[in-house]
Amino acid sequence: MEDRDGQLDRRELVTAAAGVVAAAAAVRAPAAIASDRVRRKSKVARYAMSGAVTNGDTADPALSSTQHDGRLMVAVYEQLTGYDQGLRATPWLAESWQHNGSGTVWTFKLRKGVRFHDGSALTAKDVVYTFQRLIDPKTKSPAASLLSFLDPAGIKAVNDHTVRFQLNRPIADLAGALITKSSYIVKRGSRGADLATQTNGTGPFKLGHFTAGQTQTTFVRNSRYWQRGLPKSDIVQLISIPEPASRVAALKRGQVDVIEDPAGSDVPGLNGGGTEVVFQPKGNMEVIAMQIDQPPFDDMRVRQALKYALDRNKMIQLVAQGAAGTVNDIPIAPFLQYAVPGPARAHDIAKAKALLQQAGHGGGLTVKLSVSDVQARFMDFATAYQAMASQAGINVQLDVRPADTYWDNAWLKTPMFVSAWIARPADAMLNLLFPSDAAWNETHWKSPKWDAQFAAAQRTLDPKKRTALYRALERQIIDQGGYLVPYMVKTVGATRSNVRGYAPSGTFFEGERFKTIDIR
Incomplete structure (x- = not known):
């Protein structure tokens, strides 16, 4: 059976993909992921992500929070706007889009000819529904606080392809401010109970198979995609393989x-022998968050003592194998227009000890740092900092948590923990x-x-004034806040030599969209 694109019929694809998922034994042995028949008749891209799956994974954009959620969303759904390489x-x-001159009313013109996976046309009413649902307290979306400038009554469909946002305060860049981990457009009337496991987006792929907590998720080509x-x-096929060595081994074995x-130490060995880097x-910024209350x-x-104990250059060599640039204790990419210019805080053990003495910890300080191998480099990052801090008399005890529960039970819930931001x-x-x-x-x-x-x-609409204001805000965080942010790591991926079109994402929202990956 073939559809109008000359590819496998969706039913056959879904059936084959689901059967493949059931047949695959475990993350450590994904060789059975694609049957010979399916791979002969269609192009199957097998993609190994670094994050662990959790039972809290969801297909509902409003509740998206995990790495798996993010990969699923960019495959199946789309947002009003995106980011270019300069963010x-x-x-x-x-x-x-355009505003009324004061940034309080914005009008967006929608692309015509876009269809949801069920064949229905995207309209302004779907956009209105999406954002009203996101800011509805009943939805409990983490994006609600990010969209606090939206007034539900002020979001209106002017016609089928025009949406107007009347804001409760001026916003200078609404096209950027609307982009969150959750702002993917869903069809009007979609219910949360259904969205948790079923999807109906406008993205390049339809959801073939997904169960929260399972290591494999399957996406099927959307033959009506507008691009x-x-x-x-x-x-x-999205496969969770949290261990870097296991990902590399799976790639080398085909x-x-x-x-x-991949781990930095494995990168040189991936250039050649059927694989490419x-x-x-x-890219990514690993951080240590301290809850300042x-x-x-x-x-x-x-x-501040904990910050002065951090040796950024050594951390870059130990954890990122030199493939990173320094960041100054705030997860703001240094290449951005609004980033605070200048060198990062220097490593100064003497100053760290003096600050601890002033704070009444002259005899030493013990802190507990929650960490997990839920993402690559987390354990290396925590261990390296533990050694650095010890030179200042700070005993960092590592509270190692299971990968599958880390984001639910440690992140945001313990006084000091490792996190990461792209x-x-x-x-x-x-x-x-x-x-x-x-x-x-x-x-x-x-x-x-x-x-x-x-x-x-x-x-503030004036770019120069806005830059000065943002930098002043960032300086407060750098000087007084609770972040240790040593570096931004280059984003690295690797492929089989017969793969074309893959580019690892170094910025939020671009995501691993999968749509350009081509198996030759």
């Missing part, structure tokens, strides 16, 4: 076609992590004065 807003489902010639693959985030200069981190001198625009990152009511306020930074200054920066 500037670019058209996606919306072709254009001509895409996607290149008929089936994408059991997967693409892997993300792909680099992206932008919890002792001993409620003393700024202790926080590059976002400065406005988006500040909005995500630092307002007093932010759902993902990792460090418990709560300052009404800072909140007011941030709101003022968001509504």
Whole structure:
């Protein structure tokens, strides 16, 4: 059976893919992932992600939070706008937008000819429904606090292809501010109970098989996708292989076609012998978050001592094998326009000891750092910092948690933990992590004065004035906040030599969209 694109019929693809998933034994042995018959009749891309799956994984964009969720969303759904390589807003489902001169009313024109996977046309009413659902307290979306400038009554469909947002305060860059981990457009009337396991997006792939907590998810080509010639693959199989060595071994054995985030020590051996390495200069920032309302981190001198104990250059060599650039204790990518210029805080053990003495910890300090192997480099990062801090008399005890429960039971829930962020625009990152009511306020930074200054920066239309305001906000976080952020790692991926079109994502939202991956 064939559809109008000359590819396998969706029913056959889904049936084959589901059977393949059932047949695959375990993450460590994914060789059975694609049957010979399916691979002969269609292009199957087997993609190994670095994150662990959890029972909290979901297909509902409003509740997206895990790495698996993010991969699923960019395959199946789309947002109004996206980011280019410089993290500037670019058209996606919306072709254009403009404001009323003061940033309080914005009008977006939608792309015509876009259809959901069920064949129905995308309209402005779907966009209205999506954003009203996101900010509805009943939905409990973490994106609600990021979209606090939206008024549900102010989101209106002017006609089928025009949406108007009347905001409750001015926003200078609404096209960028609307982009969150959850802002994927769903069909009007979609219910949360259904969205958790079923999808109906406009993206390049339909969801073939997904069960929360299972190591494999299957996507099937959307033959009606609005971007001509895409996607290149008929089936994408997303496989969770958290251990870097296991991902590399699977690639070398030909059991997967693409892997993300190989260990730095393995990268030289992946150039040749049937595999290739792909680099992206932008990438991930591993961080240590200290909740500044919890002792001993409620003393700024202790926080600063922990920061001075950090040797950024050594950390880059030990953990990132030199493939990174320094960052100054705030997860803002240094290449951004609004980033604070200049060198990062210097490594200074003497100053760290002096600050601890002033804080009453002259005899030493013991802290507990929650960590897991849920993402590559987390354990190496924590172990390296543990050794550095010991030179200042700081005993960092590692609280190692299981990968499958880390994001639910340790992240945001313990006073000190390891986390990671991929590059976002400065406005988006500040909005995500630092307002007093932010759902993902990792460090418990709560300052009404800072909140007011941030709101003022968001509504400032003059670029030079806005830059100065953002940098002032960031300096407060760098000097007084609860983050240790040593570097931004280059994003690295690797493929089999017969793979074309794969580029690892170095910025938020671009995501591993899968749609350009082509198996030759």
